[in-house]
Amino acid sequence: xxxxxxxxxxxxxxxxxxxxxxxxxxxxxxxxxxxxxxxxxxxxxxxxxxxxxxxxxxxxxxxxxxxxxxxxxxxxxxxxxxxxxxxxxxxxxxxxxxxxxxxxxxxxxxxxxxxxxxxxxxxxxxxxxxxxxxxxxxxxxxxxxxxxxxxxxxxxxxxxxxxxxxxxxxxxxxxxxxxxxxxxxxxxxxxxxxxxxxxxxxxxxxxxxxxxxxxxxxxxxxxxxxxxxxxxxxxxxxxxxxxxxxxxxxxxxxxxxxxxxxxxxxxxxxxxxxxxxxxxxxxx
Numbered sequence: 001x002x003x004x005x006x007x008x009x010x011x012x013x014x015x016x017x018x019x020x021x022x023x024x025x026x027x028x029x030x031x032x033x034x035x036x037x038x039x040x041x042x043x044x045x046x047x048x049x050x051x052x053x054x055x056x057x058x059x060x061x062x063x064x065x066x067x068x069x070x071x072x073x074x075x076x077x078x079x080x081x082x083x084x085x086x087x088x089x090x091x092x093x094x095x096x097x098x099x100x101x102x103x104x105x106x107x108x109x110x111x112x113x114x115x116x117x118x119x120x121x122x123x124x125x126x127x128x129x130x131x132x133x134x135x136x137x138x139x140x141x142x143x144x145x146x147x148x149x150x151x152x153x154x155x156x157x158x159x160x161x162x163x164x165x166x167x168x169x170x171x172x173x174x175x176x177x178x179x180x181x182x183x184x185x186x187x188x189x190x191x192x193x194x195x196x197x198x199x200x201x202x203x204x205x206x207x208x209x210x211x212x213x214x215x216x217x218x219x220x221x222x223x224x225x226x227x228x229x230x231x232x233x234x235x236x237x238x239x240x241x242x243x244x245x246x247x248x249x250x251x252x253x254x255x256x257x258x259x260x261x262x263x264x265x266x267x268x269x270x271x272x273x274x275x276x277x278x279x280x281x282x283x284x
Contacts, residue, residue: 199215
């Protein structure tokens, strides 16, 4: 009798079954070891994610304030001046070439639009012929040459690296009054010039007839022609960068309806001369 037949209850050995049981056992052990770690890890991730969601987003950094400066031109004219309308047209063209960065103040002398400061102003800048113009209070008198005037204005605009910001808020009930706010961009000494202006005035102009339109006409001054000093809160003349100065301005003129304000801020240079740092005008 074969040996296998003599062993009671003997069964053939199944290698595949044996290996599969071993593999299952190893898998169960591995899962038992890894699962708690995975749970703890997931809990940690979940907790971190919750904390991340709760954390406030960082505030964006404010963009630096950008101010585009404008130039100021005093245009000396009169209704009796034959060639003055030509300079007026030149200034309009320059303003177009500079995308509106030219603020014009028409100073009339010897006619019905004169307001009283013209003679002294002309002497101060040695203005002896009409039409003439001065740019940003620089001591140079320009005649009616569009290209030369354009170069002078452009050169000044480029020279101002830190223009202050100017905000004009006219009084809704009284146009001859306004609030001006100036934010200083560079420490130094400053002055402010303010004038009540008017556009669209119809009248007689030599060589143009009685229906000529006068624009940028000074109706009254709220400051001295050279500008008034701006002072710090402590009364000092030197204003620090970032300082905000607010002041109320007013001018005496009966026909203020339809008028607007022109304001220029002047800064002292290293030679002690005050030149325009920026200029603007209110809506009208």
